[in-house]
Amino acid sequence: MNNLDLLRSVPIFARLETDQLRLLSASLGTCTHARGATIFHQGSSGDVLHLIVRGQVRIYTTSQLGQELSVKIFRDGDFFGELALLDGQPRSASAVAMRPTTTLTLHRDAFRQAIGTMPDIAVTVLEELSARLRHTNIYIEYLASQSAPQRVVRTLLDLADQHGVSERGATRIDLHLTQDDLASLAGTTRETVNRVLSGLRDQGLIQVERGRLSMLNLPELTRSFELGA
Numbered sequence: 001m002n003n004l005d006l007l008r009s010v011p012i013f014a015r016l017e018t019d020q021l022r023l024l025s026a027s028l029g030t031c032t033h034a035r036g037a038t039i040f041h042q043g044s045s046g047d048v049l050h051l052i053v054r055g056q057v058r059i060y061t062t063s064q065l066g067q068e069l070s071v072k073i074f075r076d077g078d079f080f081g082e083l084a085l086l087d088g089q090p091r092s093a094s095a096v097a098m099r100p101t102t103t104l105t106l107h108r109d110a111f112r113q114a115i116g117t118m119p120d121i122a123v124t125v126l127e128e129l130s131a132r133l134r135h136t137n138i139y140i141e142y143l144a145s146q147s148a149p150q151r152v153v154r155t156l157l158d159l160a161d162q163h164g165v166s167e168r169g170a171t172r173i174d175l176h177l178t179q180d181d182l183a184s185l186a187g188t189t190r191e192t193v194n195r196v197l198s199g200l201r202d203q204g205l206i207q208v209e210r211g212r213l214s215m216l217n218l219p220e221l222t223r224s225f226e227l228g229a
Contacts, residue, residue, distance in 0.1 A: 003028050006104060010051050010077055012128065015120040024118075027110035033097035039081075042094045046084020047108045052076055055101025056176060060184060061093045070184035071136070073098070073175060075163070082125060085111050099176050148188040152196040153225040155186040156206070160215045170207065171215040178211070200224070 003025035007013045013021060031050070033039055039050065042062055050057075052074055059080060060070045071093055074080050084091050085108045106114070115122045142154055156173075164171040179197070183190045197213075200206045205221045207214040215221055 003030075003104065006051075006053055010079065010104075012051075012079055012121060012124040015124065016118060020118055024106075024110075024114055027106060027114075029105040029107075031103050031105055033101045033103070035097055035099045037097045039095040039097060039101075039103075040091050042092065043090045046081060046089075046091045048081060049079060049085050049106045049111050050081045050095070050103040051079045051106070053102040053104060055103070056098040057101060057103075058096050058098050058181065058184075059093050060096070068184050069187055070181065071139070072132070073159075073163075073181075073185075075175070079128075082111075082129070098181070143187045148186070148192045149196050150225060151186040151188055152182065152193055153200075153221065155182060156200075156213065156215065157218075157222060157225060159185075159213075160218060164215070167214065169216075171218055173213045173215070176211065177213065 004018075004021055007016075007021045007025055007028075013024065016024070030053075031039075033055070039057065040046065040048075054076050057074045057078075057080060058070055059072045059074065060068045062068055072080075080095060081091070083089070088108075115125070142151065146154065159173045159175065159177075160171050163174050165174045166172075179190050179193045182197075183193045186193065197206065197208065200221070201208060203220075203224075205215070205217050205224065207216055
């Protein structure tokens with residue numbers, strides 16, 4: 001698949017005409033990242049927007065005490081790293097490849113030119129930034145107001161909603177996740193995640209098979225969350 005076809009598959013460029021896509025594709029580069037590779041660090045200078053062709057990327061922040069808190073997981077068709085390109089400030093978070101990942105890269109000058117000359121891109125980026133801001137506000141609220149077990153269950157429900165695939169009456173989370181990943185997303189410890197997952201598995205609400213999580217009974221899992229896990 002060439003850059004033109006790849007751009008067509010990325011939501012923020014889906015509205016563009018072929019001539020616009022062709023002009024933009026000339027400015028793109030390609031990067032490959034091994035599993036576990038850091039794509040950029042929090043606090044580093046940012047001059048590249050990444051568009052995921054295939055793979056999985058975790059965005060996380062690191063506190064002054066060194067604790068990681070995952071903000072979002074992105075996959076095929078998603079983009080990340082746009083804030084530093086818009087405001088010229090250092091990266092507000094780090095990005096790491098959770099599995100072998102290929103990204104298209106667009107540098108700041110080309111990105112700003114595209115925003116200025118192709119209004120559809122600007123509109124789509126603003127819509128996506130608004131959605132991400134809403135997600136961040138909700139995320140901060142539930143981190144502050146819910147117990148650690150509740151946060152784990154809420155994380156599972158959110159992942160099932162965003163990345164769930166129906167499979168034999170269950171909902172499989174179509175991501176490669178470790179318990180450390182879940183702990184970082186839920187703002188808790190691996191031990192808490194292990195305890196909550198074990199309890200949910202014993203209740204027949206989830207299944208863990210080959211590192212993949214499946215929700216066997218989403219309504220009951222939702223009820224478990226509402227009752228405080």
